Amino acid sequence: MIKVGIVGGTGYTGVELLRILANHPEVSVEVITSRSEEGIQVADMFPNLRGHYDLAFTVPDVDRLSACDVVFFATPHGVAMSMAPELVSRGVRIIDLGADFRIKDVPLWEKWYKLDHTCPDLVEKAVYGLPEVNREAIKDAQLVACAGCYPTATQLGFLPLLEKGLVDQRRLIADCKSGVSGAGRGASVGSLLCESSESMKAYGVPGHRHLPEIRQGLTLAAGRPVGLTFVPHLTPMIRGIHATLYSVLKDPVDAGLQQLFEERYADEPFVDVLPSGAHPETRSVKGSNVCRISVHRPQNDDTVVVLSVIDNLVKGASGQAVQVMNIMFGLDEKSGLGLVGLMP
Numbered sequence: 001m002i003k004v005g006i007v008g009g010t011g012y013t014g015v016e017l018l019r020i021l022a023n024h025p026e027v028s029v030e031v032i033t034s035r036s037e038e039g040i041q042v043a044d045m046f047p048n049l050r051g052h053y054d055l056a057f058t059v060p061d062v063d064r065l066s067a068c069d070v071v072f073f074a075t076p077h078g079v080a081m082s083m084a085p086e087l088v089s090r091g092v093r094i095i096d097l098g099a100d101f102r103i104k105d106v107p108l109w110e111k112w113y114k115l116d117h118t119c120p121d122l123v124e125k126a127v128y129g130l131p132e133v134n135r136e137a138i139k140d141a142q143l144v145a146c147a148g149c150y151p152t153a154t155q156l157g158f159l160p161l162l163e164k165g166l167v168d169q170r171r172l173i174a175d176c177k178s179g180v181s182g183a184g185r186g187a188s189v190g191s192l193l194c195e196s197s198e199s200m201k202a203y204g205v206p207g208h209r210h211l212p213e214i215r216q217g218l219t220l221a222a223g224r225p226v227g228l229t230f231v232p233h234l235t236p237m238i239r240g241i242h243a244t245l246y247s248v249l250k251d252p253v254d255a256g257l258q259q260l261f262e263e264r265y266a267d268e269p270f271v272d273v274l275p276s277g278a279h280p281e282t283r284s285v286k287g288s289n290v291c292r293i294s295v296h297r298p299q300n301d302d303t304v305v306v307l308s309v310i311d312n313l314v315k316g317a318s319g320q321a322v323q324v325m326n327i328m329f330g331l332d333e334k335s336g337l338g339l340v341g342l343m344p
Contacts, residue, residue: 002329005031005068007060007083008075011185013097015046016318017074022052024322024336026329029053030068033060066090070328072321073098076184077113084143085119093328094143095321101126101145102213112209129324130217131333132156132268138327146324147217149316150176150210150232153243155217156271156291157308160264162222166255167247167304170227172218176243177235179282182312190234202233239313240282245306252302257295265293269334270315270323280309287311288341289319314339 004021008014009032021027032042034057042057043050058064062083065071070093073080081100088094103109106120117123127137129146133155138144147155154174161167177200183191190196211230218226235242249255258276265271272292274280280292288311296305310316319337326333 001028002026002070002325003068004029004325005033005065005071007033007065007071007073008079009042009057010034010037010045011074012181012313013317014074015049016313017072017321018042018046018049018053020314020318020322020336020339022049026331026335027325029055031055031058031064033058033065035059062086062090066092068092070095070325072096072325073100074318078115081118081122084122088122088142091142093141095129095146095324095328096126096144097146097317097321099145099148099209099213101143102128102148102151103216105212105216108212112207112212128217129320130155131320131323131327132265132271133159133217133221135327138324139330141328144324144328146317146321148210148213149178149182149241149310149312150174150208150230150243151214151217152316152320153241153291153308153310154214154230154245155221157243157245157293157306158218158247159221160260161247161257161304161306162218162226163264164260165222165250166260167249169218169222169224171248172226172228173246174214174228174230174243175233175246176231176241177233178312179235179237179240181238182241182316183234196234197236200233200235202231204232208232237282239286239311241310241312241316242282243306243308245308247304247306249297249302249304252297252300255297255304257297257304261293261295270319270337280307282309282311283343284341285309285311285315286342287314288339289315289323289337290341291315311341
């Protein structure tokens, strides 16, 4: 059995990790931490986990975490980098769901996250955790920086087009909507029911922290710098991301877009390319680790529209982290992730 530790178990990604790992046949969760909830039983805070865990939250302790084979950080930015060097030195494998190791350009990371990075040497060693791109590198990685939620939906939608050089990489638009859970479990006025229900708004238009991460991934796919306009929106739903992605074909004569996407993701267990003309819905992936995609060419013109939907807490966070763990430890990639979307 793989011994697992989770740092930051009281947020939405933390409880989602616990939910998924409760049904994983090869995992034993040994440590779950929370400074604010020390001593409280996991099942008392999250009643959905009653009968699955007999664990209490503890204060993070490097010695206890070092007894684990892998440690997940389901924490805000700045936390993982404070503990990662010691854990890495002790041979523990780390999967960070936060942003501390995603962006290779450390000064750029510091600019967007308003912190001094305390272990830039580990940034260089970290593998970016998007399995559909970095599966081979993930296998041998000691430190994996899981892709963010918006970056996952956006990159998976654009990748086939950029890898084949079919679109103008300088003119990419990502119009993305996220459920309120993307803002986290912490109390904030913007996440209150009366503030977010029956309303939708854009935010971060001048610049969002996920922008440099998305640009980094798309630049690697295109082999040259990309121009990206990224506009996130807050949508009155709990879970889900819907990314509507626009690009312009270089040669609109016969692009073969449907076949391109089907072939690119034919062997990917968690990317579902829908039939031509389909429109994926966020509810179809709720609770599952699937990214569902469709590709369109309106009026047969030179604009390509890709629709990409994920559950921001699963494929956009905790499910993807478990997928990464499975790859790291040579398990069936789908182990523990046979989750069917919840409808209605």
